[in-house]
Amino acid sequence: MQALCYNPTDDKVYCANSGSNTVTVIDGATDSVIATVPAPAWAFCYNPTNDKIYCGGAHTVTVIDGVTDSIIAQRTRMCIVLLLQFDQQQGLLRGLGLFLRARDRWRDQQP
Numbered sequence: 001m002q003a004l005c006y007n008p009t010d011d012k013v014y015c016a017n018s019g020s021n022t023v024t025v026i027d028g029a030t031d032s033v034i035a036t037v038p039a040p041a042w043a044f045c046y047n048p049t050n051d052k053i054y055c056g057g058a059h060t061v062t063v064i065d066g067v068t069d070s071i072i073a074q075r076t077r078m079c080i081v082l083l084l085q086f087d088q089q090q091g092l093l094r095g096l097g098l099f100l101r102a103r104d105r106w107r108d109q110q111p
Contacts (some may be wrong), residue, residue, distance in 0.1 A: 005044030007066050009051050014064070016041035017044075023055060025069045031036040037062075095098070 002018035013029035018041075025035040040057030047054065051066035063073040 003044050010066050071104050
């Protein structure tokens with residue numbers, strides 16, 4: 001396990017599995033695994049405005065739908081994403097990473 005993220009809207013926990021580049025989704029009510037999403041993740045961020053989970057990993061940011069637990073977007077970045085923060089007022093996802101880019105910002109858009 002590398003990181004955890006709680007989705008209070010759907011009562012789910014997202015767990016980064018760094019060894020397998022997957023995200024395990026756990027039902028908060030039953031404590032059972034309900035999905036495994038193929039996404040590298042070292043950092044998470046939950047957007048309560050539109051029920052999305054952002055996963056930052058090696059050169060990628062993956063967006064997971066909080067209801068269906070499926071990937072709805074994936075973007076390649078020229079860095080390893082270490083930290084994600086969603087600014088609800090500005091609708092921006094901010095990331096901190098290593099190597100080619102120190103910081104990056106993504107405007108949150110509905111798919």
